[in-house]
Amino acid sequence: MEMIYDLFRHTIQNLAQNGLLPNSLTYTFVINALLCALLIGPTLGAIGTLVVAKRMAFFSSAIGNAALTGIAIGIILGEPVASPYVSLFAFAILFAIFLNFSRNRSGMSHDTLIGVFLAASLAVGSTLMLSVTKKINVHILDNFLFGSIITASSSDITLLVVAVGFAVFIGMKNYNRFLLSGLNPSLAAVRQVPVMKYDYIFVILIALITVASVKIVGAVLVEALLIIPAAAARNISRSLKSFVIWSVLISTVSAVTGILLPMQLELSVPTGGAIIIVATLFFIATLIIRMIRRQ
């Protein structure tokens, strides 16, 4: 894998040195971040259309917060401070499964249940984080909370490649089943879709892609990149095809612009914040288009 990354980096660096790409792309860490953006953007954009259509925006927000607790647990258990992935993945996936299990079995209102889980994960995560800050440099936690391009390493990219590959494969193969089971579970079941099984696969998919993106976008904002591009695309789309295409485009452009623009303008802005601000601008623009069309 390293050879492929090197080839990609050298190509980009040569283009930047020859003035064909922005000067900031002469730096390896920026290219790493760009690679991550090109992986995260389209994937979160496409999966986001399902999250929005299945009305699971609040759910993905809870998963994002659960990532905080996962990071803290990983550091407490002695995992590398810059990449506590075992605890991060394990906790987020278990959290997603438990939340979905409770949602299916309790009969409680989804919003109430997710609200409780969201608050609880934030409370546990922030409490553990406080104990962790005594042991490590607090700025490392900032990277996880709000995203950082400096810390994206080759191993982070490899992890993203695997997570994105898995998400694309599962998402493409089961897109119709995921959506239909959200629209009408009885109809989906008649169509041979094991609804409960696909519910679990979908929440695990969200947990996986959320956690894999935490390093770049940040735990606090990662769910926003799942939701905002899809919400913006929804404002201007007249079919499922345009919905997915616009969502992927907005998400990718937001991720790339959010990483490169602060570098070009020499602004001290966290990556996650910049990405989400760009995505929000797209949302506002599409909202205006929608309002004009409705008049």
Place this chain on the structure above:
Amino acid sequence: MNNPTRGPIVTCSNLSMNFGKNRVLDGIDFIANPGELHCIIGPNGGGKSTFIKAILGQMHHDGKIVLDWPSAPGKIGYVPQNIEVDKTVPLTVENFIALCVQDQPAFFGVSKKIKTEIDRILARVNMQSKKKLLFSELSGGERQRVLFAQALIPSPDLLILDEPMNSIDRTGAAIFSELIGELKAQGVTVIWVHHDLAQVREMADQVTCINREIIFHGVPSEVMDEKHLLEIFTAQPVREAL
């Protein structure tokens, strides 16, 4: 008739079901035969939809439900009461049908393999000219026609309709009746939860009235007399319907 025994014999024996401590179905015995339109009627909250979900294998229950197919298990078509589509999700009629009937992601468009079939069925329910419209732009009756259309792809051997005519217009009702008549003639088993008593009398071969338990069942012209119906419905709608 192409094949008079295409559908299964659907048999329920002593079917009972509880929601917590509430008994919603109690000792239901039921049989529906191939080539037969069997209507289920009864008051709201009487357990009709629950009964349908039990037949579809989606509810835990006591008692026995058997689908006795003439050969290998065939296709089941299901028309739900309604479908909750977020008004802002850009799902067209064609997208929705594709979502139901193909493996290829619906955002890639309709698969070439079944495009002709989808167009044919949409034409049958008078919705072909509206296939590019969003689901949110359809009237209640048009939505029902789309829901009915998806149940016909692939051609079902057992068709189950869960009160789909709540909001359908006169034209839609005529289309439903015509298509169900054709399916019956092909030997399909049709079970239809229906609230239009006049139409049940006109179309059904058998009728079963459920209000937690079986109130009556048999041939509509024999069992749907005013006395029976007044036992379960209020007088005003029955007189109007009859």
